[in-house]
Amino acid sequence: MDIIKADNLSKSFGSFRAVDNVSIAVKEGEIFGFLGPNGAGKTTTIRMLTGVLTPDTGSARICGIDINKHPLEAKLKMGIIPENGTVYSDLTAEQNILWTAKFYGMDSISRKKRADEILSYLGLTDRRNDIVRTFSKGMRQRISIACAIVPSPPVLFLDEPTGGLDVFSRRLVLDTIRRMNDEGSTVFLTTHNIEEANELCTVISVINKGKIVATGSTERLKKTFDTTKYVEIAFEQPVKKEWLESGGVFRVENHGDKWRLYTDDPDPAVKYLAALAEREHLKIISVATSTPTLEEAFVQLTGGA
Amino acid sequence: MDPSLFTRSVLLVAEKNMRIYYYKGAVVIFGLLFPFLMFLTFFIGRNLNLVLFFPAFLGMMLFFSSSSTGPLITPWEKREKTYERLLSLPVTLESIILGDILAGALFGIVITTIVWSAGSLILHLPLAHPLLLAVTLILGGFTFAALGTLLSSPAMSNPSNVMMVSNLIRLPLIFVSGIFIPLSQLGSWAWTNEVSPLTYLVDLFNGAINGNAVYPAGLDIIVLVVVILLFIGSAKLIQQYNLSKGI
Ligand SMILES: Nc1ncnc2c1ncn2[C@@H]1O[C@H](COP(=O)(O)OP(=O)(O)OP(=O)(O)O)[C@@H](O)[C@H]1O
Ligand SMILES: [Mg+2]
Numbered sequence: 232m233d234i235i236k237a238d239n240l241s242k243s244f245g246s247f248r249a250v251d252n253v254s255i256a257v258k259e260g261e262i263f264g265f266l267g268p269n270g271a272g273k274t275t276t277i278r279m280l281t282g283v284l285t286p287d288t289g290s291a292r293i294c295g296i297d298i299n300k301h302p303l304e305a306k307l308k309m310g311i312i313p314e315n316g317t318v319y320s321d322l323t324a325e326q327n328i329l330w331t332a333k334f335y336g337m338d339s340i341s342r343k344k345r346a347d348e349i350l351s352y353l354g355l356t357d358r359r360n361d362i363v364r365t366f367s368k369g370m371r372q373r374i375s376i377a378c379a380i381v382p383s384p385p386v387l388f389l390d391e392p393t394g395g396l397d398v399f400s401r402r403l404v405l406d407t408i409r410r411m412n413d414e415g416s417t418v419f420l421t422t423h424n425i426e427e428a429n430e431l432c433t434v435i436s437v438i439n440k441g442k443i444v445a446t447g448s449t450e451r452l453k454k455t456f457d458t459t460k461y462v463e464i465a466f467e468q469p470v471k472k473e474w475l476e477s478g479g480v481f482r483v484e485n486h487g488d489k490w491r492l493y494t495d496d497p498d499p500a501v502k503y504l505a506a507l508a509e510r511e512h513l514k515i516i517s518v519a520t521s522t523p524t525l526e527e528a529f530v531q532l533t534g535g536a
Numbered sequence: 537m538d539p540s541l542f543t544r545s546v547l548l549v550a551e552k553n554m555r556i557y558y559y560k561g562a563v564v565i566f567g568l569l570f571p572f573l574m575f576l577t578f579f580i581g582r583n584l585n586l587v588l589f590f591p592a593f594l595g596m597m598l599f600f601s602s603s604s605t606g607p608l609i610t611p612w613e614k615r616e617k618t619y620e621r622l623l624s625l626p627v628t629l630e631s632i633i634l635g636d637i638l639a640g641a642l643f644g645i646v647i648t649t650i651v652w653s654a655g656s657l658i659l660h661l662p663l664a665h666p667l668l669l670a671v672t673l674i675l676g677g678f679t680f681a682a683l684g685t686l687l688s689s690p691a692m693s694n695p696s697n698v699m700m701v702s703n704l705i706r707l708p709l710i711f712v713s714g715i716f717i718p719l720s721q722l723g724s725w726a727w728t729n730e731v732s733p734l735t736y737l738v739d740l741f742n743g744a745i746n747g748n749a750v751y752p753a754g755l756d757i758i759v760l761v762v763v764i765l766l767f768i769g770s771a772k773l774i775q776q777y778n779l780s781k782g783i
Contacts, residue, residue, distance in 0.1 A: 244782055278783070283623045285780060303541045306626040313620040320616065321556045333548055334626045378621075388624075 232295065234259045234386060234417045240279050240289035242272075249275045251441035252289070257434070259385075262408065262418040264432030264449075266425070268533050272441040273421040274314045277390050280419070281311050293386055307335060310379035310416075314390040318374045320364040324355055327363060328377050335382035342381075349377045353403065369400040376404060380411055387411055389420040393427060405431060425526045435525075439533040452528045461521045462500045465489045467514040474511070478503025489517075497521075537628075545627045549635025550642070552622075557605050557612070558643060562699050567604030567643065571597045578716055587662070590655050591741035592715040595676070597651050599710065599734050602644020602677045606684020607702040609636050610775075611695040620783050629779065633685055633771050640681030645673050664747030672740040675760045679733055682767035689774035709734050733763045 235257035242250040250272040257263045267273050278284040280291050282298040282305060291298045296305040318327045325346055332342040350356045353373045358366070363374060372392070379387060389408070393401045408431060412418050422428050428435060429449055436446040445452060462480075465488050475483045475492055478500045482493040494500045497520045508515050557563055575593050613619040622632065652669075655661055663669065687702040710716075713734035729735040736756040743749030749756070 275782075278620075281624050283620060283783065301537065302628050303537055303545065303626050306624070307541075311621075311624040313624050315617050315620070317617055318621065319552070319556060319618055322552075326555070330548065330552060331625065334545065336544070375621075 232259065233257060233292075234294055235263070235280065235291075235419060237276075237280060237291040238289055240276065240286045240291060242275050242279060242284060242287050248441055250279070250286075253438070253441070253443055254289075255280075255436065255443075257417060257419060259417055260412070260415070261434055262412055262420070262432045264428040264435040265419065265421045265438065266423075266428055266435055266529060267421075267438035269423075271438045271533070273438060274390055276438070277314075277388055277419070277421065281309060281388050282306055283313070307382075308384060309386045309388055310382060310384035311387075312372075312375050312379045312389045312392050317371055318363055318378060320366075320371075321362065323360050323362055324366070324374050324377075325350065325359040327374055328381050331378040332381045335384075337382065345381055345383075346377075349381060353377055353407070369396050372396060372400065373403070376407055380407065380416075383411075383414065384416060387416050387418045387420075389418065391421055391423065393422060393424060401427075425524075425529055429525045437529060437532045444532050445528075449525060453525055460495065460497055461491050461493045462497050462504065462518065463489050463491050463521070464504055464518045465516040466508070467516055468511075470511070470513065474507060475504075477507075541626070542628070542631055545625075545631035546634045546638060549622070549627060549632055550638040553605065553609055553636060553639035554642070557608055557639065560608055560612075562608055562695065563604050563643070566699065566703065567601040568647065571600040574710070587659055588746065590659060590661055591745045592738050594648055594652055594655070594741050594745075595713070595734060595738035596710055596715050598644050598648040598673065598676045598737065599680050600644075600706070601647045602640050603680040603684035603687075603702070603706060605640040605643055606636055606681055606686075607688045607698045608695055609639075609685075610688040611698045614783075615695060623779075623783075629772060629775055633768065633775065636685045636688075637678060637681045637768070640684050641674075641677035644681060645677040648673060648677070661745055662747070663745060665744045665753075668740065668753055669744035671757065672737065672744050675757060675764075676737040676740070679737065679760045679764050679767070682764050682771070683733075686767045686771040686774075689771045689778070713738055733760060736760055 233256040235255060237253060237255040240250055240253045241248065253272070253276055265273050265276070275284065279286045280293070280298065282302045285299060293305045294308045296308065298305040322330065328346045328349065329342050332345065337345065350359050353376065355370065355373060355377070358370065363371060366374070376392065379389070387408070392408070393404050396404065405427065408418055408420070420432075432449055434447065435449055435452055437444050463486070470490070472483055472485075475490055478494070479496055480492040480494045480500055484491040492500055501518070501520070504518065507513065574596060610619065613622060656663070684702070687705065688698055709732050712728045713732040715734070715738060736751070736759045739749050739751050740753060740756045743753050743756075
């Protein structure tokens with residue numbers, strides 16, 4: 232069964248169609264990456280999936296429960312980090328977490344236990360009684376995550392959970408996401424960090440101008456766009472550009488001390504370069520072939536927009 | 537919708553409001569200090585019979601105190617960006633509205649009860665109908681907390697603008713509600729008071745304390761209940777409309 236199922240969601244603001252006929256299906260246990268350029272409609276889609284905004288048309292089900300017909304029941308199944316939803320800065324770290332837990336019907340003993348566990352895992356135990364107003368952005372984001380995961384929800388919606396975080400906080404957030412996934416939560420996340428999506432997600436959907444333009448496993452998406460290939464080589468001695476324009480190479484670019492040779496097939500190019508080095512007594516410092524990146528796939532899908 | 541889930545969400549929204557907004561400056565100033573200052577300016581040093589005027593003062597107190605948290609909450613949350621977080625918790629728009637009203641009403645009811653107790657001790661106020669007094673406190677608290685929430689419903693995210701507009705609406709009301717001039721002495725001007733819900737609250741307080749209401753208590757109660765429903769319904773429609781245009 233699809234644990235998140237959206238059919239033909241659309242939302243307009245005035246005459247502007249922010250989300251256009253979006254359908255999504257996420258299987259239980261997946262980490263689903265929702266990628267797209269700024270303004271593509273990611274946040275608007277998440278808001279409709281989580282019952283914050285009512286769609287103009289279409290419907291969404293979480294664990295089989297219609298979010299617009301049974302909002303309370305459906306929302307009990309999810310933990311959410313809203314795009315810019317900070318936690319309450321007038322409450323302490325612990326008050327925010329405990330208050331959130333009450334909505335999910337956790338009794339006071341399990342609330343306390345779970346809060347202890349999460350605070351310690353997120354490295355906030357010694358700040359638990361401080362007012363959130365005194366926290367840095369990264370610490371607030373950790374509290375936001377704490378609130379999302381406190382009920383151990385079947386589904387997690389995370390809208391840019393790592394935006395604006397330093398490497399350490401980002402690692403912590405990514406580890407938390409993996410850990411929640413291991414413990415059984417299905418994760419739906421948006422990010423602008425393609426490397427992160429590549430590392431974390433099992434399935435990715437790309438949205439552009441309100442429409443889904445591609446969906447598939449990360450590897451499959453990369454393969455689809457495996458068109459630009461090149462060989463990158465550096466020699467100890469200076470070489471003439473003309474020497475390199477052979478072996479099926481159609482373009483040569485100079486990048487610092489490296490040469491980048493574009494080709495449809497790296498195999499003859501590499502063989503040619505080896506022969507060239509032999510003939511001209513050149514010493515090769517480094518040689519590498521390109522691997523398709525998700526970033527390239529993303530840029531092609533969204534037209535660099 | 538499961539009624540127990542809904543009740544829980546209303547109570548939790550109210551709990552959050554009580555922890556955060558009771559301590560905000562604007563609530564303390566307009567909900568507590570303001571009615572006291574009005575009382576001092578209009579009633580003290582004028583040789584008025586304080587016992588006779590006390591029910592009107594209680595009405596004003598309950599009116600200001602219970603309507604002062606409402607205008608603050610939603611604009612404050614929109615500005616602080618906690619509104620989206622709140623909406624993504626297991627709540628509905630209705631539970632947020634009712635939770636806001638509940639917190640406002642409790643604030644007003646508790647404060648006005650304290651003021652009434654102090655007044656009874658100092659002035660030896662009569663108490664014609666104790667049960668009616670309790671009903672009046674509760675009903676009045678909810679009526680004007682609902683007014684406060686309605687005033688916060690337009691899509692403003694600047695709390696000070698909302699406070700200003702809400703005072704522009706609240707202040708004139710106390711002049712046409714039988715507070716400074718008892719209803720029974722208004723004669724042909726009585727109609728100006730009939731449109732203000734505060735009139736019926738003051739009348740209920742008069743009936744409960746001095747036993748000299750102008751209207752039958754049942755009529756006052758029906759008017760206030762209708763007004764509560766109207767305020768809640770309009771607040772919901774306005775907020776729903778705003779939400780359909782985005783956060
Ligand atoms: N309340 C609103 N009123 C008008 N337009 C809106 C509103 N909310 C979003 N939009 C528009 O809808 C489009 C999609 O916005 P959305 O926030 O969903 O994008 P996004 O993919 O989350 O972008 P980002 O990566 O920058 O967060 C944008 O063009 C935005 O301007
Ligand atoms: Mg966004």
